[in-house]
Structure formats: structure tokens, C-alpha cells
Amino acid sequence: MSEPLLSVHDARVGFNTPRGLLRAVDGVSFELNQGRTLGVVGESGSGKSVLVRSLIGLVAANGFTTIGGSVKFEGRDLRSLPDAQMRAVLGSEIGIVFQDPMTSLNPVMKIGTQIGEGLRRNRGLDAAAALKRSIELLAEVGIPEPERRAGQYPHELSGGMRQRVAIAIAIACEPKLLIADEPTTALDVTVQRQILDLLQREQRQRGMAMILITHDLGVAAGRADDIMVMYAGRAVEKAATRDIFRQPRMPYTEALLRSLPRLTDAAHTRLQAIPGRPPDAARLGPGCAFAPRCPYRTDMCDAERPDLTMDGRRGFACFHPVGQGA
Amino acid sequence: MTWLSRQLLRLVAVLFAVTLLTYFIVNILPGDVAIVILGNLATPEDIAGLRKDLGLDRPMLVRYFEWLGSALSGDLGRSYRTSEPVAQAIIDRLPVSLQLMVMAQLTAVGIAIPAALLSVRKPGGIFDRISAASAFGFLAVPSFMLGIVLIYVFSVRFDLLPATGFTPMSEGLWDNLESMILPALTLGLIEWTVLMRVLRSDLLTTLKEDFILLARAKGLPPWRVLLGHALRPSSFTLITVLGLNIGGLIGGAVIVEQIFALPGVGRLLLGAIFNRDLILVQGTVTFIATSFVVINFLVDMLYAVLDPRVRHVRFRS
Ligand SMILES: Nc1ncnc2c1ncn2[C@@H]1O[C@H](COP(=O)(O)OP(=O)(O)OP(=O)(O)O)[C@@H](O)[C@H]1O
Ligand code: SF4
Ligand SMILES: [Mg+2]
Numbered sequence: 001m002s003e004p005l006l007s008v009h010d011a012r013v014g015f016n017t018p019r020g021l022l023r024a025v026d027g028v029s030f031e032l033n034q035g036r037t038l039g040v041v042g043e044s045g046s047g048k049s050v051l052v053r054s055l056i057g058l059v060a061a062n063g064f065t066t067i068g069g070s071v072k073f074e075g076r077d078l079r080s081l082p083d084a085q086m087r088a089v090l091g092s093e094i095g096i097v098f099q100d101p102m103t104s105l106n107p108v109m110k111i112g113t114q115i116g117e118g119l120r121r122n123r124g125l126d127a128a129a130a131l132k133r134s135i136e137l138l139a140e141v142g143i144p145e146p147e148r149r150a151g152q153y154p155h156e157l158s159g160g161m162r163q164r165v166a167i168a169i170a171i172a173c174e175p176k177l178l179i180a181d182e183p184t185t186a187l188d189v190t191v192q193r194q195i196l197d198l199l200q201r202e203q204r205q206r207g208m209a210m211i212l213i214t215h216d217l218g219v220a221a222g223r224a225d226d227i228m229v230m231y232a233g234r235a236v237e238k239a240a241t242r243d244i245f246r247q248p249r250m251p252y253t254e255a256l257l258r259s260l261p262r263l264t265d266a267a268h269t270r271l272q273a274i275p276g277r278p279p280d281a282a283r284l285g286p287g288c289a290f291a292p293r294c295p296y297r298t299d300m301c302d303a304e305r306p307d308l309t310m311d312g313r314r315g316f317a318c319f320h321p322v323g324q325g326a
Numbered sequence: 327m328t329w330l331s332r333q334l335l336r337l338v339a340v341l342f343a344v345t346l347l348t349y350f351i352v353n354i355l356p357g358d359v360a361i362v363i364l365g366n367l368a369t370p371e372d373i374a375g376l377r378k379d380l381g382l383d384r385p386m387l388v389r390y391f392e393w394l395g396s397a398l399s400g401d402l403g404r405s406y407r408t409s410e411p412v413a414q415a416i417i418d419r420l421p422v423s424l425q426l427m428v429m430a431q432l433t434a435v436g437i438a439i440p441a442a443l444l445s446v447r448k449p450g451g452i453f454d455r456i457s458a459a460s461a462f463g464f465l466a467v468p469s470f471m472l473g474i475v476l477i478y479v480f481s482v483r484f485d486l487l488p489a490t491g492f493t494p495m496s497e498g499l500w501d502n503l504e505s506m507i508l509p510a511l512t513l514g515l516i517e518w519t520v521l522m523r524v525l526r527s528d529l530l531t532t533l534k535e536d537f538i539l540l541a542r543a544k545g546l547p548p549w550r551v552l553l554g555h556a557l558r559p560s561s562f563t564l565i566t567v568l569g570l571n572i573g574g575l576i577g578g579a580v581i582v583e584q585i586f587a588l589p590g591v592g593r594l595l596l597g598a599i600f601n602r603d604l605i606l607v608q609g610t611v612t613f614i615a616t617s618f619v620v621i622n623f624l625v626d627m628l629y630a631v632l633d634p635r636v637r638h639v640r641f642r643s
Contacts, residue, residue, distance in 0.1 A: 058539050084547075091545015104536040108558050108633055117554075118544040153634040169540065 003075060004031040005209050006055075006177060012068035013047070013054045022282040024050040026233040027069075034176070037203065037210045039224030039241065041217055041256065043278045047233040048213045049099075052179050056094055057086050073177070092122040095170030095208075097199075099182040101162035105154040111138075112150030115168050122173045137168040141198060160191035164198065171202055178203060178210045184219070196223065217256050221245065229253050232279050232289035239314035247323040249316040252290045288318070296320045329640040333626065337619055344615040345397070345608075349390045352607050359406045359602040380406055393608065402609035407601055412609035415594060422492060423590035426509055426579055431568070433514025438521035438564075443552055445522070446529045461519035469578045473512040473585040480508060490587040509586045513578050517571055524567050528560040535559075558632060565632070569625030573618055 013025040025047045032038050040048050053059040054067055057078065061067040071078040073089065081089065098104035106114055115137055116130030125133065131150065138146035141164040154162055163183060170178055180199055184192035200223055203210050214220055220227055220241065227244050229237040229252065237250040248254040255274045276293035287302040288294070294301065300319050308317040360376040361368065377383050393403060402412035441461075445454040464472075481489035487508055493501040532538065533556055541555040580592030587593075591610060598606035630637045 053539070056543070058542060087545040087547060089545075090543055094543075096540070096543045098536050098540065100536065104540050106537040106541070106555055106559070107635060109555070117541075117546070121550075122545050153638075155635050155638065166540075169544070 002033075005034045005074060006032040007072045008055060008069065009071075010069040011051060011054065011071065012066070013050050013059060014066040016064050016066070017282055019282045023233050023284070024281060025054060028228075028230070028233075028235045029069075030228055030235065030238065032177070032209050032211065034209055035203075035207045036226070037212055037224045039220030039227040040211060040213045040230060041215065041220055041227055042230035043215055043274075045278055045281065046230040047281070048215075048230055049181055051230070052096075052181060052211055052213065056090055056096070056179070058096075088122070091118055092173045093175050094177045094179065095173070095175035096179040097163070097166050097170045097181065097183045100186040101154075101159055101166050102186065104166055105162055107154055109153070110150070111152055111154065111157070111165055115150075115165065115172055118169065118172050133172070134168070137172055138165070141165070141168045141171075141202075142194075143168075159187050160195065163187060163191075163195050167195075167198060167202065171206065171208075174206065176208060178208045179213075180210060181213045182215065183212075185215070192219075216260075217244075217253075218260050229256070232281055232284060234289070234317065235308055235315075236290070236317045237315065238308070239316075243314055249311075249314070249321040249323060250290075250318045251294050251296050251320075251322055253316075254322050255293075296322070333623060337623055340619050341612075341616055344619075345394065345612050346390060348608055348611045348615070349386070349393070352604050352611070353386050355599075355602065355604075359604060362602050363407060393605075397609075397612065402612070403605040405598075405603050405606045407603050407606075412606050415606065416591060416610060416613050419589055419591045419594045421495075422588050423579055423583070423592060425506055426513070426582070426588065426590060427572075427575055429506055429510035430513035430517065430575060430579075433510055434517035434521055435568070437514065437518040438525060439557075441518070441522045442525035442529055443557070445526050446533060446552070446556075447548065449530060457522065461522055464515050465519045467516065469512055469516055469581050470585055472515060473508070473582055476508050476512055477585075490585075492586075492588045506588075509582045509588060512582050512585075513575060516578065517575060520567060520571065521564055524563045525560060528563050529556055532556045532560040561632060562629060565625055565628050569622040572621050576614055576618065 008031070009029045011025055011028045012023070015022040015024055028047075028051055030038065040051070042048050050059055055071050055078070059065060059067070067079075069079075073093070076089070078086065078089065105111070112131050112134045115134035116125070116127070119125045119130045119133055120127065135146045135150050138149055143149050143161060143164055149157070149161075154165070157165065167183075170180075178199070183199060184195050187195060196219065199210070199212070202208070212220060212224055217227075224241050227237075227239060227241050228235050229244075229250065231252050237244070237248065237253045239249075244253060245257070248257055252274075259274055274293060279289050279292065285302070287304060288297070288306055291297045291301045298320065304319075306317045306319050308315045358373070358377075359380070360373045360382070364372055364376060374383075381389065396403065400413060402416070404411050405415065441457045445457050448454060477489045480487045488505050489508075491505060493505045495502040529552075538551060538555055541551045546554065576592070579590065580596060582588070583590040583592040584596060591614065595607065595610040595614075597603075598610060630640055
């Protein structure tokens with residue numbers, strides 16, 4: 001088998017908050033092959049954003065932040081890459097789309113300039129060529145009147161349009177990996193689907209690998225090849241998407257699935273929300289982080305934290321996995 | 327009503343209030359120009375006569391509106407003492423003060439922006455702490471003391487720059503600049519501190535924004551992120567303070583012109599106050615207040631230049 005595009009081993013990020021060490025990411029490993037999509041699913045605060053940002057150096061170690069583990073991208077160790085080379089990789093081989101297009105575009109810079117900036121930096125285009133390419137990209141991501149839009153500022157566009165601009169920025173330099181960090185959470189329901197479809201289309205056309213972060217298993221359903229479920233900074237279940245939907249093993253994944261609306265449900269069926277709140281990541285006890293909300297919890301769960309164990313190609317972190325023998 | 331007409335209306339209202347207030351204050355100042363002109367030995371009859379000649383015996387409000395009427399046509403009256411037209415006296419002194427202010431502002435901004443940018447590269451780092459400490463240091467020094475220290479170091483000790491006096495530009499640009507460096511430095515070294523602190527704090531806020539992360543994700547080096555993405559959206563408070571500081575700067579200029587014997591508007595004002603030359607005081611203060619209001623109006627226009635969103639709201643047709 002060929003080497004994976006991205007392989008992450010035992011990634012850790014800790015914040016030294018005044019309330020104690022917050023393990024935002026606690027020993028996460030995964031691999032991602034060329035052209036494939038990994039869905040990263042978890043509730044707010046489970047560490048999804050911190051994980052991907054730390055992989056590409058946007059969360060860096062300092063007096064407040066500690067970072068551990070190894071990250072290999074095309075065989076290169078990103079954690080030990082000198083700053084200038086890391087910037088080159090980031091600029092030309094990895095693209096990222098953030099959650100909120102209201103805040104992720106520079107409010108005082110023209111859209112065309114924002115798209116062209118990476119091209120000028122990483123592809124050596126001059127201003128005119130960069131603008132021309134920006135306009136093509138705007139057309140490609142489905143923005144009408146791209147010439148006019150290129151000369152406008154972000155506040156002149158709707159949320160959905162802005163997210164399209166953000167996607168144009170992310171794909172401008174033909175990256176091999178696209179990271180989409182909850183790209184639709186801040187958008188109207190009506191445009192969410194369009195944006196996801198656009199992402200998927202671009203991914204297929206360009207053969208990019210994608211990390212699609214979402215708190216909604218349903219979003220990952222038809223789009224991700226594999227899914228990694230995160231809870232309190234840890235990967236608690238990893239499997240092929242169809243396996244997850246066929247039979248979740250970790251009780252948290254099961255609960256996430258139950259909270260999804262199903263086509264077969266009668267209209268107005270009440271969804272089963274997951275009871276309880278996500279844990280405070282700075283105040284984790286010794287046991288399973290999901291225990292306070294788990295219907296299958298036993299004394300063992302409170303005493304010890306289950307590690308992610310592999311069962312064939314899938315893995316889960318639970319002492320009493322659901323669907324035994326499935 | 328459009329934004330522009332609202333602003334202009336406000337400008338007129340402020341100027342009316344300011345001139346009336348100064349007229350009132352100037353007129354209750356103790357001391358009498360007639361005594362200053364005639365000397366202490368003058369008889370009460372002589373003094374009364376002169377006051378009548380100068381029109382000082384009539385009610386204040388009447389005199390104010392007369393003054394306002396001619397001021398609106400550009401005539402600020404004549405000095406009680408020298409009979410020189412007030413407007414001319416101001417125009418003669420203005421270039422010196424303007425040059426002082428511009429050079430002081432350039433010095434202040436020229437120190438503040440690089441210092442703020444270098445500080446936020448590593449908040450709490452060695453440069454940040456040095457610049458914070460020196461900012462508080464300079465802020466605590468009164469301008470007359472700083473002026474004297476600068477004169478001591480640069481003129482007395484090392485003989486690099488003239489201690490006092492002014493050389494007009496017509497006698498050579500370098501000689502002119504030389505005579506203005508120390509005065510401008512005196513003002514600028516005090517003003518940069520506030521500018522640096524507000525810019526630093528706004529930069530730190532901006533640097534937490536997602537669009538900064540995105541700029542970094544484009545592979546831009548740190549200084550490009552700072553200059554190209556963070557600086558402009560962080561400069562609004564700086565611009566505001568810059569405008570508001572003009573007031574403080576004018577106050578400082580009055581003192582600095584005195585220390586360095588520069589023939590500017592500030593010295594004109596001080597001289598007029600000592601001589602109880604009320605009409606000259608009134609004219610100078612009105613001029614200064616008008617400049618202050620107009621400059622702040624222009625500063626307000628600057629927001630629209632810097633921020634397309636402001637442009638959008640203000641000039642939407
Ligand atoms: N700079 C930081 N300093 C301190 N704590 C942080 C910092 N950034 C993130 N955290 C904490 O790390 C944890 C994980 O945050 P993260 O943003 O990765 O969550 P997420 O899964 O992306 O959530 P969301 O769905 O809300 O985006 C949270 O508890 C958050 O409060
Ligand atoms: S380890 Fe125990 S508490 Fe944790 S998910 Fe499994 S059954 Fe529930
Ligand atoms: Mg997030």
C-alpha cells in the first residue's frame with residue numbers, strides 16, 4: 001500500500017489555563033490517504049478545531065500551549081519543519097476553510113486581493129495574473145458576476161457567498177489536502193447543502209484529500225469515507241462511515257446516531273437529544289469522560305479510562321461496547 | 327439628513343459655543359489692557375478714555391456679536407496694543423506652529439507604529455517590556471523638563487543642534503529643520519507613548535481574529551500578516567487618539583514654543599495673555615479651537631478611507 005498523505009500519531013495539545021492543564025487534544029492518531037475524506041465528528045469543545053489547527057502549525061507551542069506527537073505530510077515531519085518550509089507547505093499544499101465566513105475574511109481587503117494573495121506568494125503570479133485567476137476561481141465556486149465581486153469587500157456579500165469565497169481561497173493554490181472546519185455551521189440551512197456539495201465537487205475534481213469537521217453525523221454521512229468521533233479531546237471511535245452507521249460500537253456514537261432525524265421517522269418525531277452536558281476538559285476525572293452521560297456505565301468506567309482499541313479496521317474506546325457480535 | 331450635513335451642522339454649533347465661551351472667559355480675566363498700555367501711573371480718567379476708545383465700555387454680549395459678525399467675514403479685529411490685524415499676526419506665526427505639529431506627529435507615529443508592531447511579535451517578550459517601560463517613563467515626564475534635558479544633551483553637551491531660536495525655511499531647509507528637531511522631539515517623545523499603547527492593544531485583539539489565521543494559512547510570513555492584514559483594521563483607535571491628541575499637542579506646543587523661543591501661534595497667545603490683549607487672545611483661541619474641530623472632522627473622514635464598511639454606511643445613496 002502506498003504511504004498515506006497525512007499520518008498523525010499521538011497528537012496532543014495542552015493549554016495551561018489558570019484552572020489547570022486543559023488537554024484539548026489527548027493522544028489522537030489517524031491516517032488519511034490521497035483523495036479520501038475523513039469526517040471528524042464531535043460536540044462543541046471536543047477539540048476538533050484545536051486538533052487540525054495544531055497539525056498545520058496554526059496552534060503553536062509556547063509558554064501557554066504544549067504540543068506533542070508527530071505529524072507526517074507526504075513523508076515530511078511537519079512538527080520539525082523550519083518555519084519557512086512549513087509556510088510553503090501550508091500555503092501551497094494545504095487549504096483550510098473556517099466555520100464563520102463573517103470573521104474569516106479580512107473586512108478591509110478586497111475579495112480579489114484576498115484570493116490572489118496566496119497565488120502571488122506561493123505560485124509567483126504577478127498582481128494582474130493573480131486577479132485574473134481569482135476571478136476564474138470565483139466563477140468556479142459559483143459566484144455570479146465574478147469580475148464585479150472581485151472588487152468588492154466581504155460585507156457586500158451574503159454569508160453563503162462569503163463561504164464560497166473562503167473556499168476559493170482554500171483551493172486557489174491547488175492543495176492536496178483541504179481542511180473544512182465546520183464550514184456550514186454558521187450558515188442558513190438552505191445554503192448549507194450547497195456549500196457541502198461545492199466542497200465535495202471541488203474535492204473530486206481536484207483529487208484532494210479532505211478533513212471534514214462537523215458536529216453533525218448526518219453531514220458526514222454521504223461525504224466522508226471514514227469517520228473519527230471525538231469526545232473530550234480523544235478519538236473515541238474510528239471506522240468506515242458505513243460501518244458506523246450500520247453499527248456504532250461506542251455508546252457516545254450510538255447516542256449521536258439516535259439524535260439524527262431519519263427518513264423513516266414520522267414527521268414531528270421527537271429526536272432523542274443526548275442527555276447531560278459535555279465535560280469540562282480541564283476537570284476530567286480518571287474514568288471514561290462519557291461516563292456521566294452513559295447508559296451502560298459501570299464502576300469500572302469510573303475507575304479507569306478506556307483506550308482506543310482496534311477491532312479489525314475499526315477502533316473504539318469503551319469497556320462495554322454496544323452491538324456485541326454485530 | 328446625510329452624514330456629511332450632520333457633521334457640518336455640528337461643526338458650526340461647536341464653534342459657536344467655543345467662541346462664546348472664550349469671549350466670556352477672556353473678559354473675566356483679571357487685569358486691564360488699558361492699564362497695561364498706559365502704565366500704572368495713568369489717571370482713572372485716562373484709563374476710562376482709552377477703554378472707551380477701544381470699545382471696552384460696552385456690554386460684553388454686544389461686543390461678542392460685533393466680533394462674531396466681522397470674524398465670519400475673516401476680520402478678527404486689531405490688537406489693542408500694536409494695532410496689527412489679529413488675522414495677520416496668526417498667519418505670520420502659523421507656519422512655525424504647523425511645522426512643529428507635523429514634525430511632532432510624524433515623530434510620534436514614526437516611533438509608535440514600529441514599536442507596537444515589534445511589541446506584539448512576542449507579547450510579554452523582552453522588546454514588549456522595554457517599550458512598555460519606556461512608554462510609561464516618557465509619559466511621566468512633563469514636556470518642559472524633557473525639552474530642557476534634550477537641550478542639555480544635544481546642544482550643551484554635544485553641540486549637535488541649536489538650543490533655541492528659529493530659522494525660516496527661506497534660509498535653508500537643513501538650518502530650518504535643525505532648529506525644529508529638538509522641539510518636535512520634545513512633543514513627539516511624549517505623544518508616541520499613548521499611540522503605541524492603543525495600537526498595541528488593538529493589534530493584540532485583531533491578531534486573535536480568524537482572518538489572521540487564514541492569512542497565516544496562506545503561507546504569508548509573520549511580518550506580512552502584521553503589516554498586510556493586522557495593522558489597518560487595528561488603526562481605528564489610533565486615528566481617534568491622534569485626532570484627540572491634537573488638543574494636548576497644541577497645549578504642549580504653547581509650552582515648547584516658549585522653551586525653544588519659536589515664534590509660533592502658541593507664543594503669540596501667551597504674549598497676548600500677559601499683555602491682556604483680549605482681542606488677540608480671542609482671535610488666537612478661536613483659531614486654535616477651529617483647527618481642533620476641523621482636524622477631528624478630517625480624522626473622522628479618515629475612518630471612511632480606512633474601512634469600507636464605514637464608507638458603505640455613511641455614503642450609501
Ligand atoms: N487558545 C485556547 N486557550 C485555552 N483553551 C482553548 C484554546 N483554544 C481552545 N481551547 C479549549 O480547547 C477545547 C477544544 O476546543 P475546540 O475549539 O477544538 O473545540 P471544537 O471541537 O472545535 O468545538 P466547536 O464545535 O465549538 O468548534 C475547548 O474546551 C476550548 O475551550
Ligand atoms: S467505557 Fe463505560 S462509561 Fe465509557 S462509554 Fe463505555 S460503557 Fe459508557
Ligand atoms: Mg471548532
